[in-house]
Amino acid sequence: MRHTFAVHVEDTPGVLNRVASLFRRRAFNIESLTVGHTETAGVSRMTIVADTDDHGALRLEANLYKLVNVLRVDDITVRPSVQRDLAMIKVAATPETRTHVMQLVDVFRARVIDVAPDSVIIEATGPEDKIDGLVEVLRQYGVIEMVRTGCVAMARGPKIGGLGDGVERGTQVADDAPADDSNVSYSV
Amino acid sequence: MKRTGAQILWEALIREGVSTVFGYPGGAILPAYDAMLEFPIQHVLVRHEQGATHMADGYARAGGGVGVAVATSGPGATNMVTGIATAMLDSSPMVCITGQVGGKLIGSDAFQETDITGVTLPITKHNYLVSRPQDVARTVKEAFYVAKSGRPGPVLLDITKDAQQSSCEVEWDDSEVTLPGYRPDLRATQEVYQRAIDMINEAKRPIIFAGHGIMLSGAMDVVRAIAERANIPVAMTLLGIGGFPARHPLNLGMMGMHGEAWVNSAIQEADLLLAFGMRFDDRVTGNLATYAQNAKKIHIDIDPAEFNKNVKVDVPLTGDLRTVLEEILPHVAEGDRSSWRAAIEEMKGDCAVRDIQNLPDSGHLYAAHVINDLWRVTDGDAIVVTDVGQHQMWEAQYYHHDHPRSLITSGGLGTMGFALPAAIGAKFACPDKEVWAVVGDGGFQMTQAELATIAQEQIKVNVAIINNGYLGMVRQWQEFFYDRRYAATPLLNPDFVKLAEAYGLSGMAVTKRAGVVPGVEAAREHAGAVILEFKVEQEDSVFPMVPAGAALDKMIRRPNPIVETAAD
Numbered sequence: 001m002r003h004t005f006a007v008h009v010e011d012t013p014g015v016l017n018r019v020a021s022l023f024r025r026r027a028f029n030i031e032s033l034t035v036g037h038t039e040t041a042g043v044s045r046m047t048i049v050a051d052t053d054d055h056g057a058l059r060l061e062a063n064l065y066k067l068v069n070v071l072r073v074d075d076i077t078v079r080p081s082v083q084r085d086l087a088m089i090k091v092a093a094t095p096e097t098r099t100h101v102m103q104l105v106d107v108f109r110a111r112v113i114d115v116a117p118d119s120v121i122i123e124a125t126g127p128e129d130k131i132d133g134l135v136e137v138l139r140q141y142g143v144i145e146m147v148r149t150g151c152v153a154m155a156r157g158p159k160i161g162g163l164g165d166g167v168e169r170g171t172q173v174a175d176d177a178p179a180d181d182s183n184v185s186y187s188v
Numbered sequence: 189m190k191r192t193g194a195q196i197l198w199e200a201l202i203r204e205g206v207s208t209v210f211g212y213p214g215g216a217i218l219p220a221y222d223a224m225l226e227f228p229i230q231h232v233l234v235r236h237e238q239g240a241t242h243m244a245d246g247y248a249r250a251g252g253g254v255g256v257a258v259a260t261s262g263p264g265a266t267n268m269v270t271g272i273a274t275a276m277l278d279s280s281p282m283v284c285i286t287g288q289v290g291g292k293l294i295g296s297d298a299f300q301e302t303d304i305t306g307v308t309l310p311i312t313k314h315n316y317l318v319s320r321p322q323d324v325a326r327t328v329k330e331a332f333y334v335a336k337s338g339r340p341g342p343v344l345l346d347i348t349k350d351a352q353q354s355s356c357e358v359e360w361d362d363s364e365v366t367l368p369g370y371r372p373d374l375r376a377t378q379e380v381y382q383r384a385i386d387m388i389n390e391a392k393r394p395i396i397f398a399g400h401g402i403m404l405s406g407a408m409d410v411v412r413a414i415a416e417r418a419n420i421p422v423a424m425t426l427l428g429i430g431g432f433p434a435r436h437p438l439n440l441g442m443m444g445m446h447g448e449a450w451v452n453s454a455i456q457e458a459d460l461l462l463a464f465g466m467r468f469d470d471r472v473t474g475n476l477a478t479y480a481q482n483a484k485k486i487h488i489d490i491d492p493a494e495f496n497k498n499v500k501v502d503v504p505l506t507g508d509l510r511t512v513l514e515e516i517l518p519h520v521a522e523g524d525r526s527s528w529r530a531a532i533e534e535m536k537g538d539c540a541v542r543d544i545q546n547l548p549d550s551g552h553l554y555a556a557h558v559i560n561d562l563w564r565v566t567d568g569d570a571i572v573v574t575d576v577g578q579h580q581m582w583e584a585q586y587y588h589h590d591h592p593r594s595l596i597t598s599g600g601l602g603t604m605g606f607a608l609p610a611a612i613g614a615k616f617a618c619p620d621k622e623v624w625a626v627v628g629d630g631g632f633q634m635t636q637a638e639l640a641t642i643a644q645e646q647i648k649v650n651v652a653i654i655n656n657g658y659l660g661m662v663r664q665w666q667e668f669f670y671d672r673r674y675a676a677t678p679l680l681n682p683d684f685v686k687l688a689e690a691y692g693l694s695g696m697a698v699t700k701r702a703g704v705v706p707g708v709e710a711a712r713e714h715a716g717a718v719i720l721e722f723k724v725e726q727e728d729s730v731f732p733m734v735p736a737g738a739a740l741d742k743m744i745r746r747p748n749p750i751v752e753t754a755a756d
Contacts (some may be wrong), residue, residue, distance in 0.1 A: 012371060018309060025310045055496065062493035068314045068334060071369040124354075 001030065003057040004083065004153050004179055007064060008038065014057040015069045019046060019062030043071065047152045051085040075109055083153040085128045086111045088113070089135060090141035093120045101141055109135045119144055193321030194223035194352040197285070200328035202227060203360070207257050208616050209285075210234055210243040214260025218286030219352035232616065232645055235637035237264050239609035241271020241342075242635070244541040245280045246610030249570055249596045251617030252406075254281045254336050261287045262300030265346070266307065268605060272342045276602025277543040278427060279400060281340035284333050286310075290350045291319045299563045305346050313341030319348045333365040338372025339491040340404060360627035374492060377509040384486050384503045388418065391460035391484075396422040397443070400599070401465015401489060402431030403592045407510035410517055411464060413434070416525040423451045423533060424748045425466045426584055427599040434568070434588035434700040442534065443470040444472040446581040450535040450738045455480050457531070463487045465509045470602065472517060473725040474740035488512050515750045551702050555579055557656045559586040562624065562652060565712070570622040571596065571614050575607035575631035581730040583626050605634030611649045612641055622712065623648075629681050639691040643718045651719045652709045653684055656726045666727045668744065688719035689706040697721045 009015045016035060023030050029051040038045045040119055050060065057075050064073045093101045093115075101120060110124035124134050128151060135143060191199070197220055198289060201209070208230045213221045234240040237259040244255025258531055265286040275282045289298040305315045307473065312404040314334050316327050324347065331343040339741045402411055408431055415422050415438050422432045423443040441448040443455060452474075455461070461483045466472070466678055469541075473479045476498060487494070487501040488509055495504035505512050561584050568588055574580040580597055596614055598606040609626035632653050642649055652659075663677040688695030694714055698707040698721065711718035731746040 014305065014309075017306070059493065059497065062495075066491070066493055067373070068367055068370045069627050 001051070001053065001077075003050055003052055003060070003075055003077045004073045004081070005046075005048045005050070005057075005060070006063070006153060006155070007048060007070060009044050009046060009067075010069040010071060011037075011042050011044045012069055015044070018067050018069060019048070019064070022067065023048075023050065023060070026059065026063055028056060033150050034150045036152075047150070049151050054057070062093060074155065080132050080156045081153050082129055082156060083151050084125055085131050085148055085151050087122075087124045087127065087128055087131045087146060087148040089122045089138060089143060090145040091122060091138050092118060092139075094118060094142055097141055101138070103163065104137055110134060122156070144179050189357070190355040191358050192223060192320075192355050193318075193324045193347065195218040196321060196324040196356075196358050197328065197347065197360075198223055198227040198229060200325045201256065202229070204328065204332045208232065208247065209248070209256040209258050210240040210613065211258030211285075212240060212260070212264060214262075214264045214287065216261035216289055216349045217258060217285075217291045217352075218260075219349060220258070220285070220287065220347070222350075225646065229422045230616075231258075232641065233610070234609070235640050236391045236635065237267035238271050238605065239635055239638045240610035240640065241268045241282065242274065242603075242606050243283060243613030243616070243638075243641075244284070245271060245275045245278075245283045245606075245618040246573060246596055246613030246638055248275075248281050248340075248613075249278075249403075249610070250593055250614035250621075250623075252593065254283055255613060256283050258283065258285045259287070260300065261289055261304070261346075262302045265301075265302055265304035268344075269307065269311065270601075272308055272344065272607060274598050274601045274603040275303075275342040276311045276313065278598065279340050279404060280342065281335040282342040283328075283335050284342060286344065286346045287352070287368045288317065288346045288348045291348045292350070293752065294319075294348070296613070305344065306342050312436070313339075313340070315344040315347045317345065317348075318431070319351050321351050321354050321359075324351065325358055325360065329361075330365050334370065337371075339489075343463075350749045357589065359460065367671075369685040372490070373508075374490070376505045376512070380503060380505060381515060384505055385516055385648070387460060387484055387486060387503060388420075388462065388516070389519075389521045389523075391530075393409055393482075393527070394418070394420045394462060395440070395454060395526070396420050396432075397425065397466050398422050398428035398431040398462060398464025399425045399426035399464055400431075401509045405465065405490070405509040406592075406594050407513055408432070410510055414513060414517055414520055417517075418520050419463070419525040419529065420523070421454070422627070423447070423455065425469070425599075426597065427470055428466060429584055429595045430589040433590040434618070437726045442584050444469075445474070445736075445738075446585070446730050446732065447734075448585075449741075449743050449745065450532060450537075450731045452734065452743060453535045454532045455694065456482070456739075456741045457535075458483045461485045463489070463501070463509050463562050464513070465489060467494045467690045470498070470736075471560070473498060474734045474742075475737055478739040480740075490602040491516060510612070544700060551700075551722045553586060553699060553704070553722065554728055555582045555656070555699050555722070556586050557701055558652065558654060558698075558704055558722045558724065559583050559626070562708055563587040563709045564625070565705055566622060568594075570594070571611075571618060571626050572622065573597070573607050573611035573614055573625050576602045576604050576629040576661075577628045577631060578656075578664065578730050579626055579654040580727075581661075582654075604628075604631035608635050608651065609638045611642075611651070612638060612645075612647065615647050615649050619647075623650070625649060625651045627651060627653055628660060629653055629679055629684075630659045632684075633681070636687070639693060639717075639719070642690045643693055647717065648715070649717050651717070652708075653719065654724055655681065655684065655721050656724050656728065657681065658726060660727075660728075661730070663727070665716075665727060667727070667729065669735070684719055684721040693717050693719060695719045695721065697723060746756045
């Protein structure tokens with residue numbers, strides 16, 4: 001199954017390499033990895049999606065903690081969380097088909113961010129399956145080029161979620177709910 | 189006062205207690221070598237950088253400190269890779285310092301440039317690229333802290349040439365190292381402790397597994413106290429040998445692939461395994477699907493990533509072994525467990541007879557005799573450093589170690605060529621101890637150039653070459669599993685006696701059993717290093733043996749009683 005990790009790391013040279021190398025060395029496949037700044041200066045956050053079972057996920061978490069530059073690891077797979085993927089899709093759009101494309105864009109709550117005589121660029125944000133769905137329906141018009149950020153994820157806050165448009169309802173969860181029932185603690 | 193990065197480096201090392209380093213100079217590390225002359229540092233000039241790392245490793249394992257190896261950039265650094273990986277898999281605290289080309293040249297494929305932090309990323313506990321003199325002091329301090337705290341391991345410091353040459357003001361900071369992402373001092377909750385204690389007190393057929401962690405945390409006396417109070421027999425891993433006295437009545441002997449048959453059988457019968465600072469390596473468990481099915485497992489390790497890695501455990505206890513055991517000890521109930529111990533005695537039967545010394549001399553020289561005589565003559569008091577292969581297993585079986593840190597061997601990585609340099613390092617850590625390198629004819633030739641280091645440093649390390657004219661362990665596998673097709677295992681060897689003499693050392697060859705004791709005695713009495721070549725039976729094999737992937741108690745037993753009275 002897919003496991004999503006939120007990994008806080010020190011923002012030092014080579015840290016991405018250390019994390020990626022760990023996955024490779026321990027024979028885990030990374031499905032997607034994104035990295036960027038956080039609310040704290042000097043701390044970066046990675047969202048890593050890997051296809052592994054629960055045992056593998058625990059081993060990954062434990063081994064990530066062994067990296068000196070890794071500050072915190074959360075397997076947010078089992079927690080209520082929000083996951084988003086951003087895509088830019090360049091689709092062939094002639095004057096005849098452009099209206100159809102635009103309608104689809106509306107249905108998926110995506111946006112057109114560039115228009116050229118024979119194509120448009122669509123920006124879409126959402127859970128990965130929503131983006132997949134959009135790409136699927138656009139395919140008949142001709143997807144010329146696509147780029148996706150990969151998944152970024154965040155555990156929900158302790159209160160009821162629901163910030164409006166496109167946001168799933170969350171359930172209330174305790175902070176730091178244990179990721180599993182094992183007695184193993186890697187962080188304390 | 190302004191100091192160069194090179195000066196700061198040595199001062200920082202001295203502040204960490206370093207007095208001896210093992211190294212080999214070269215272009216990118218020249219500024220550091222030049223500055224070294226101003227400092228009270230003993231530099232041991234090796235003949236190959238791999239030797240420097242094994243020496244630093246042996247130094248750390250014998251003495252309990254941190255070993256330091258120094259090399260230049262490029263080939264100097266890459267030659268260290270095997271020694272670093274060896275230290276990584278055996279959790280040996282080591283700091284490797286390499287020169288790097290100047291900061292402005294990095295990435296330009298400059299002469300002798302290698303991305304050694306990239307190369308060693310998966311085989312170091314941590315590594316650093318230092319490109320400014322003002323970072324040297326802090327980085328050295330961090331490197332030593334990381335190397336020796338928690339689960340020890342190798343740390344590499346790659347210092348650019350310009351960082352060594354340029355100067356800065358230096359202020360020495362005596363505060364603790366703070367690494368926000370590094371937590372070497374994890375501990376389990378009280379509830380977990382209680383479950384472990386209950387399990388121990390309820391167990392009818394428990395076995396303690398003595399691992400390398402006993403040495404690393406200095407837990408010998410606590411392990412012994414628990415074993416004696418509760419009457420729990422103790423089985424050793426290869427690296428755990430010496431962690432519990434070999435001649436103690438509760439000591440079962442070594443477990444695993446070449447462990448004693450009764451130890452492996454007892455593990456399969458046990459109802460509780462107490463894993464103390466060991467990691468259920470595949471050489472220890474055999475087939476995991478059939479491993480210790482009747483036993484609950486309590487696993488104590490400082491590295492929580494080891495829990496449930498190979499074997500699913502019932503109670504994982506994170507923490508420094510000694511600290512954890514000291515907390516458990518007062519709650520361990522006195523136990524008799526005589527029926528369990530009697531059951532193990534029964535499994536031993538007559539295969540426990542190890543009195544090979546009194547066997548009639550068949551005219552053949554067997555390695556087991558050599559090791560056993562070495563043990564008797566040295567009274568079990570020497571530090572023995574082995575290489576990898578058949579002689580390593582015979583050493584583990586026939587040299588009975590009563591003291592911690594008295595067997596030094598490459599366990600996890602199985603590095604041939606380890607013994608000779610690691611023995612040199614052990615001698616520098618423990619100059620008053622008798623040190624023997626026990627090595628096969630194959631492994632010896634991988635790092636034999638370090639004989640020159642012995643000669644140049646004029647140290648007394650004796651070398652016992654167990655020469656069977658084969659890469660013996662590989663030959664044994666070919667015999668058992670590849671239909672005796674001896675592909676690339678027969679060796680044409682040099683005259684080792686002449687080789688020793690070429691280096692200005694003494695050499696002796698022993699071909700008969702009667703010559704073993706006099707040979708060992710002569711070597712001990714000789715002032716300088718002696719290379720003793722034992723020309724042993726060529727196609728002897730190590731028994732018993734669990735074939736790779738087989739159940740632990742399905743061992744290949746000795747087909748004929750060659751060196752023992754009982755079928756083993």
